[in-house]
Amino acid sequence: MQDELPNKTTEKDVQLISDYLGYLEYEKGLSKNTILAYRSDLVNFFDFLNDVEIFNITRKDFSNYTKFLYKNGFSPFSINRKIASIKGLFKFLCHKKIIKINPAVSINSPKLPKRLPKVLTISEIEAILKNNLPIDELAIIELLYSSGVRVSELVDLKLKNVDLTRKIIKVFGKGSKERVVPINQKCVDILKKYIRQKELTVLKYGQSEYFFTDDKAKKISRQFVYKIIKKQGQLINKQISPHTIRHTFATHLLEHGADLRVVQELLGHASIITTQLYTHISKKTLRDIYFKING
Numbered sequence: 001m002q003d004e005l006p007n008k009t010t011e012k013d014v015q016l017i018s019d020y021l022g023y024l025e026y027e028k029g030l031s032k033n034t035i036l037a038y039r040s041d042l043v044n045f046f047d048f049l050n051d052v053e054i055f056n057i058t059r060k061d062f063s064n065y066t067k068f069l070y071k072n073g074f075s076p077f078s079i080n081r082k083i084a085s086i087k088g089l090f091k092f093l094c095h096k097k098i099i100k101i102n103p104a105v106s107i108n109s110p111k112l113p114k115r116l117p118k119v120l121t122i123s124e125i126e127a128i129l130k131n132n133l134p135i136d137e138l139a140i141i142e143l144l145y146s147s148g149v150r151v152s153e154l155v156d157l158k159l160k161n162v163d164l165t166r167k168i169i170k171v172f173g174k175g176s177k178e179r180v181v182p183i184n185q186k187c188v189d190i191l192k193k194y195i196r197q198k199e200l201t202v203l204k205y206g207q208s209e210y211f212f213t214d215d216k217a218k219k220i221s222r223q224f225v226y227k228i229i230k231k232q233g234q235l236i237n238k239q240i241s242p243h244t245i246r247h248t249f250a251t252h253l254l255e256h257g258a259d260l261r262v263v264q265e266l267l268g269h270a271s272i273i274t275t276q277l278y279t280h281i282s283k284k285t286l287r288d289i290y291f292k293i294n295g
Contacts (some may be wrong), residue, residue, distance in 0.1 A: 013054045017042055020092045029175040031152055033222075041085035055099065062086070062107045076110040083109050117247040118240065125248060128232045137228045139194035140212060140220075143169075144242055146187035148249035148267055151225050151242035157211045164188050173268040181266055250275070 021039055024030045030038075048065050049057065065086075069079045090104035120128075125145055129138065144154060153171040161170035167188055168180050183191075198213070205217035212220045225242050233240035246267070253263050264275040 013046070016054060016093065016098065017046075017089065020089050023092060024088075029177075031174070033152070037081070038085045038088070041082045042089060044082065045086055054093070057103055059103050059106055062104060066107070080109050083107055118238070118244050119251045120236075120238070120240065120244065120248045122252065124236050124238070125245075127236055131232065131235065133232075135190075135194050135197050136212070137232075139190050140225060140228065141232065141245065142187050142190045143183065144245040145249055146183045147171075147181045148246050148253075149181065150246065150268075151222050154242070155210075155212065155220055155222055155225065158209050159207070159211050160209070162191070162211050164191060171268075177268060179265070179268050 017039075021035055024038060025032075025035050045065060048068060049061060052061060066079065066083070069082065074082075087104045087107060090099070090102050093099045094102040129142060129145070133141070140154065143149070144151075147169060149157075149169075149171050150173065153173060157169060157171060163169070167183050167185070169183060170178060170180050172178050201213070201215060201217050202208075208217045208219065210219040214220055214224075229240055229242050229245065233244075238244075250263050250267060253266075254260065260272060260275060264272050267275060269275045
């Protein structure tokens with residue numbers, strides 16, 4: 001069930017928030033999960049304000065809300081995300097000339113501690129891939145590690161966008177940006193084996209447009225992927241997620257000499273700064289790559 005806006009929120013405020021979320025979905029191309037996260041953050045904010053209308057919100061309201069979040073034990077990462085959601089709404093309202101002054105412009109975001117992502121060693125990822133997995137689980141993990149795609153890109157991958165002859169897949173990332181990602185021969189062989197095993201499902205239920213499907217030819221969920229990754233992590237005594245596999249993909253490429261720009265393209269990052277933060281490599285290596293790129 002989706003969060004409902006507080007009862008005291010005016011119909012006009014509700015409409016403005018709905019317009020903003022619609023803008024994020026249809027004009028900015030954000031995923032449904034991201035939209036739900038933004039919506040939840042805004043619901044929490046207006047719930048805190050109780051009966052203050054959007055047009056009457058002041059800087060003090062934002063300050064009080066931030067203090068409330070700190071007091072209730074929210075992490076700097078959670079507070080940062082909530083503030084970003086609120087700032088986004090008021091920036092949108094200001095841009096549309098619905099409000100003249102943006103009261104959220106001066107909200108201070110908490111400083112985030114530097115947190116390096118978890119990655120697996122080559123021996124750990126090999127141990128998982130050699131663990132006599134069911135073919136569907138093996139295909140999912142192998143593709144994640146061979147391509148570095150996001151879990152949302154994997155579950156949305158369509159059959160028509162997988163070209164095993166040319167060893168490429170076409171995925172659609174954040175903002176529906178299309179990119180073509182190469183895969184290696186080992187991954188191709190496993191995906192072919194997965195397709196052969198799915199032939200009986202296709203005969204019984206018909207062909208799905210999605211590449212990864214369940215036993216009834218229905219598109220798999222993100223939760224399914226998280227579950228199988230979590231289970232494999234337990235076998236090597238690590239808490240991991242599909243994002244861990246993505247970090248591992250990028251890290252192993254960089255450790256073996258891949259150019260940072262190439263990794264940026266493969267990951268689908270708009271900025272190379274994101275790629276630098278995304279990967280677990282030494283400061284010296286980053287410095288060497290930076291001067292190689294920038295002279």
